[in-house]
Amino acid sequence: MSKPSIPKGTRDFGPRAMARRQWVCSTIRGVFERHGFLPVETPSFENLKTLTGKYGEEGDKLIFRILNNGDYLSKANAEALISKDSKLLTPTISKKALRYDLTVPFARFVVMNRNELTFPFRRYQIQPVWRGDRPGKGRYQEFTQCDADIIGSTSALCELDLVQVFSEALDALGVPGYTVLINDRRILAAVALSMGVGADRLTDWTVAVDKYDKVGVEGVVKELEVRGFDHDVASGIEKLFEINSASNSLDVLSNIASVISSNSEGMKGVSDMRTLLSRATADGIDAPKIKFDAMLARGLDYYTGAIFEVRVADSPVGSICGGGRYDDLTGIFGWSGMSGVGISFGVDRIEDVLTHFNKFPDALDLTTDVLVMYMNEKNCDVELQLVSQLRSQGLAVEMYPDPVKLKKQMKYAGDRDIPFVVMIGDAERTAGKVTLKNMSDGSQELLLTTEVFKYVSS
RNA sequence: GUGGGUAUAGCUCAGUUGGUUAGAGCACUGGUUUGUGGUACCAGGGGCCGUGGGUUCAAAUCCCAUUAUCCACCCCA
Incomplete structure (x- = not known):
């Protein structure tokens, strides 16, 4: 193993x-x-x-040396090699550090x-x-x-x-x-x-x-x-x-x-x-x-x-x-x-x-602002358009890459701490709207695509 | 470099005086719930018990070696 x-x-x-x-x-x-x-x-x-000779005797010992490329032993100090004198050998097989x-x-x-x-x-x-x-x-x-x-x-x-x-x-x-x-x-x-x-x-x-x-x-x-x-x-x-x-x-x-x-x-x-x-x-x-x-x-x-x-x-x-x-x-x-x-x-x-001392400020973690769900296998044009639109407005947006079960996509958003999820199912598509879900309180709104940015950024 | 500890599932760890099918929690997958995450319940997948040798009818368990890792010393922004 x-x-x-x-x-x-x-x-x-x-x-x-x-x-x-x-x-x-x-x-x-x-x-x-x-x-x-x-x-x-x-x-x-x-x-x-x-680098050598600048950090004191102890410091010099701690420098990581880089072995020469190629057949480095052929150019090594033969005497040092035989007597196993590392100090003498090293400069002849390592020129960088x-x-x-x-x-x-x-x-x-x-x-x-x-x-x-x-x-x-x-x-x-x-x-x-x-x-x-x-x-x-x-x-x-x-x-x-x-x-x-x-x-x-x-x-x-x-x-x-x-x-x-x-x-x-x-x-x-x-x-x-x-x-x-x-x-x-x-x-x-x-x-x-x-x-x-x-x-x-x-x-x-x-x-x-x-x-x-x-x-x-x-x-x-x-x-x-x-x-x-x-x-x-x-x-x-x-x-x-x-x-x-x-x-x-x-x-x-x-x-x-x-x-x-x-x-x-x-x-x-x-x-x-x-x-x-x-x-x-x-x-x-x-x-x-x-x-x-x-x-x-x-x-x-x-x-x-x-x-x-x-x-x-x-x-x-x-x-x-x-x-x-x-x-x-x-x-x-x-x-x-x-x-x-x-x-x-x-x-x-x-x-x-x-x-x-637990002194890091909260909310340093970066995450995506909006996850757009992939619901309709046959056509995701509206979704992709929304993704581009929100990105150009300055939000971090991603679309779930596979049309898998909503439950799984939802869990992904939860695990990633993504605060908003957009769903565009058949009902929304027909109405020309999208559903925006707030993951922290679970509330949902039916919105026009142009309204999403305002809700997310407020 | 010296001394001590540890090594078991992806992670954190149980595992009795050696005993037959090695467990838990978390994580993962599926289901309860075909358009909804966090909670709950059910099911499932996953292990050369660090490696090599030894003792024994029998070793995760005892012994030796080896490697890795952690802690202390030493040393060092």
């Missing part, structure tokens, strides 16, 4: 899920467009070289199209991405991201713009109890330095710190020790945690500032964060919707300035949005000095959250 199946970490989306997902995407798209972002799409797969996110392909796009684009360039992109992660709650191997990026400006107004997008979109979606967490990689680096963590160990350190919300302070301390940091560094975390637990974001920033006051880059971060918070407040975006979190680190390698993450209280899944500033992502593709900042909404996790 071979039942069909789909790969783990992937899902089919039926009409109901699609109605919800399309609503989520179009809501976000609307906000993007009101902020002047322009749409872009890129291929689902890229040259492997475009599925995109891991939308930001890196966008950076590649910007470099390739630099002459046609007007900067600062704002683009949005809504497409699926793929990660070879172990699937779990809220984690899929294929999922859809809605990205908005502004590239070609270092202004802190860009960060404000994106924070506004977060707030407007999440409010419009009705996501309950969300918080936009913000931090700055420069602050993180300065704090680490003040504890004696050099730039070379910074990634290691941030990865450990990032786990704080999962494992708590003791967990992070333990993690740091496992990673070979000395005791002073580990105990420094306890102090950082204490600073971070102040209730007011500005207080946290002040305390941080006193720790890193001698670090000019770090202080620049602090001042940018202060500006961002006060401008957001002026725009009505305040705690608990936005919060500075000194422990927020995020995994991706390419962030250099502000970083964002959106979490939902009591959520069944992890963060639903992420983002940050990357100062030189285009530099890797040969064009330096293009600072960008972007955010990403996770459609799938937003769907999970709204489903979990």
Whole structure:
């Protein structure tokens, strides 16, 4: 017995899920467009070289590679093949890979199209991405991201713009109890330095710190020790945690500032964060919707300035949005000095959250407005004419394709939640009229074909 | 990658200390009702009991292996 199946970490989306997902995407798209972002799409797969080395060591492992076509083994590295060295073998048999996110392909796009684009360039992109992660709650191997990026400006107004997008979109979606967490990689680096963590160990350190919300302070301390940091560094975390637990974001920033006051880059971060918070407040975006979190680190390698993450209280899944500033992502593709900042909404996790809290609006499901019954096998001209007429008036109309028993056609309309049914039997045909049945209350009216639209649309 | 659970109809699941014809609900088809859905009643179709081996007179049931899947850990938007 071979039942069909789909790969783990992937899902089919039926009409109901699609109605919800399309609503989520179009809501976000609307906000993007009101902020002047322009749409872009890129291929689902890229040259492997475009993607590798951008997501950190762990991230690179999760990139789905595409096997070369043809007799790929003939060109494989023979030595690697014999010694079963996958790491060495892979680049010789795979030259393409599925995109891991939308930001890196966008950076590649910007470099390739630099002459046609007007900067600062704002683009949005809504497409699926793929990660070879172990699937779990809220984690899929294929999922859809809605990205908005502004590239070609270092202004802190860009960060404000994106924070506004977060707030407007999440409010419009009705996501309950969300918080936009913000931090700055420069602050993180300065704090680490003040504890004696050099730039070379910074990634290691941030990865450990990032786990704080999962494992708590003791967990992070333990993690740091496992990673070979000395005791002073580990105990420094306890102090950082204490600073971070102040209730007011500005207080946290002040305390941080006193720790890193001698670090000019770090202080620049602090001042940018202060500006961002006060401008957001002026725009009505305040705690608990936005919060500075000194422990927020995020995994991706390419962030250099502000970083964002959106979490939902009591959520069944992890963060639903992420983002940050990357100062030189285009530099890797040969064009330096293009600072960008972007955010990403996770459609799938937003769907999970709204489903979990039962917050989807009612009546998202699309259905046909009118079903025309097929009653007279010999002649259905009148029916087809009515169908065309109602469609041209803007209604969604279908005719039952087979002249089967009315009971069956009626059940079909009921199962599909079609609100109106038109019957044209011998009696109606003779009278030059049609019967319109309202499926919700069962009432029926004898009408001229020209009157149907008015009844249905009222 | 580690530990634990699960695998029986399209779906959700029962199935006794191993015992002869493997059940229910939902869904589906037909009927009660030849021009009327949702309710009710009646009838019907549908199963290699995940796969392979073993124990036994006898296995859905016990044992071993294997695969898939779920949960936790690990890791990670």
